[in-house]
Amino acid sequence: MTLTFVNDAYCRYFNKEKEIILRHPFKPPFNEYEIKEFYKNISFLSPKNPVITMEFRVRINEKIFWHRWMIRAIFDDKDCLREYQAVGSDVTMRKRIEEALRESEEKYRTLVENAGEAIATVDKTGMFLFMNKTATIRLGIDSESYIGKTMWDLFPKLTADRNIEAIR
Numbered sequence: 001m002t003l004t005f006v007n008d009a010y011c012r013y014f015n016k017e018k019e020i021i022l023r024h025p026f027k028p029p030f031n032e033y034e035i036k037e038f039y040k041n042i043s044f045l046s047p048k049n050p051v052i053t054m055e056f057r058v059r060i061n062e063k064i065f066w067h068r069w070m071i072r073a074i075f076d077d078k079d080c081l082r083e084y085q086a087v088g089s090d091v092t093m094r095k096r097i098e099e100a101l102r103e104s105e106e107k108y109r110t111l112v113e114n115a116g117e118a119i120a121t122v123d124k125t126g127m128f129l130f131m132n133k134t135a136t137i138r139l140g141i142d143s144e145s146y147i148g149k150t151m152w153d154l155f156p157k158l159t160a161d162r163n164i165e166a167i168r
Helices: 008-014 018-023 032-043 092-113 133-139 157-167
Strands: 051-060 063-075 081-090 120-122 128-131
Touching: 008 018, 032 051, 063 092, 120 157, 128 133
Parallel strands: none
Antiparallel strands: 051 063, 063 081, 120 128
16 A cells, blocks of 8 residues: 555654655554554445544554544445545544543442442432442342332332432
């Protein structure tokens, strides 16, 4: 695969001269597994399904970045592949934020699940959305049987009414 056009932003990002990029065969800056996935995915492009979006890790100067590429296969009137057009963007910041969020959620989940206090999430109607292990043990129910149940299903009416007022 040979590149026939790159814009100035591409050259700056990869710190390469346009003439050098265009004179050499294109080798995606991914690891070997992702290169195979890249070529496999673009091989599925067809006149009826000409566009694919992929995200890959990219190594530049020993640093890892994430790229999102939208690739369009261009076919002629006889449905023969003529070229690809690709638009890429650096999504590294988004990927780092997503990873930080996953880690934070895991820490929160571990903390809540292992807390010695009963913890539950209830919506405004009094329906239980979540209950930790301590709460299920204290109520004497298994974790699956509370989802979708309301305060009034689990507590006497007076207690449920008082609890729902505290939530509202």
